[in-house]
Amino acid sequence: MVSEFMLQQTPVARVLEPWRQWVARWPEPAALADAPVSEAIRAWGRLGYPRRAVRLHAAAVAITERHGGVVPTELAALLALPGVGSYTAAAVLSFAHRQRHVVLDTNVRRVLARTLDGRAHPDPAPTAAERARAAALLPQQPAEAAEWAASSMELGALVCTARNPDCPRCPVQDLCRWRALGHPAWDGPPRRGQAWHGTxxxxxxxxxxxxxxxxxxxxxxxxxxxxxxxxxxxxxxxxxxxxxxxxxxxxxxxxxx
DNA sequence: CAGGCGTGGCA
DNA sequence: TTGCCAAGCCT
CATH class of the missing domain: 1.10.10 (Arc Repressor Mutant, subunit A)
Incomplete structure (x- = not known):
């Protein structure tokens, strides 16, 4: 759960070391809950989006108070925690407990947009239709569903990347609509970068x-x-x-x- | 629901 | 150099 918080909008390589330090210092929710929020914010360092540190600390408090210090294993209970949305809740249950959930992150969304729609990128925000389609693709057996979640994410993160996809190495290159169409450029609404200087x-x-x-x-x-x-x-x-x-x-x- | 919210690496 | 872009969430 700590790693999933840190990985929200943050590259894996940057998360590795802060994550190691964090879990060594606070190996369970109650330990983090006992620490002052200031220490959580400092330990977050320069990962970015520091509200995540505040929310992770608040989640640790909630887990300690409401769940006996054990991270809940039900979707609704996880979603009720601060900072836990549909992605994080599904990721925790799928990766840690091998439950059957739709894990729809930006990587999976890009893989589906390319292979099924022939588009270079997914829409800015996931739609209900997109979630339904992803659910339809999910294997029935929980163990297979968990495998699917992890592998479809990894495919997007390591091969079907946003900028330089490695199509020749892709295991589904032969069924990819985007590749069949000759990798057409993004024709949707302009993808908005985030202003920074002076903001x-x-x-x-x-x-x-x-x-x-x-x-x-x-x-x-x-x-x-x-x-x-x-x-x-x-x-x-x-x-x-x-x-x-x-x-x-x-x-x-x-x-x- | 569109927009706000960090940071740093890389093309 | 500038402009993306990186395992989202909340209001």
């Missing part, structure tokens, strides 16, 4: 980096001083406070206890 998001990252690096809370003015646009810094800080990534007491801002 609130960049500002949040900078402010949080400052908070991670100090033990003692900083005066609000000190924290905000390093950012050229005061209004933007104020807005970003408000967001961090709202997200539980920062805490303000008597004009001083630090990581939440």
């Amino acid at each position: 609130d998001r960049q500002c949040r990252g900078a402010l949080l980096a400052s908070l991670r690096d100090t033990e003692e809370p900083l005066a609000r003015e000190t924290l905000v001083a390093g950012w050229p646009d005061p209004a933007q810094a104020a807005r970003a800080l408000a967001g961090l406070l709202a997200d539980g990534l920062a805490e303000e007491t008597e004009g001083r801002v630090g990581l939440p206890g």
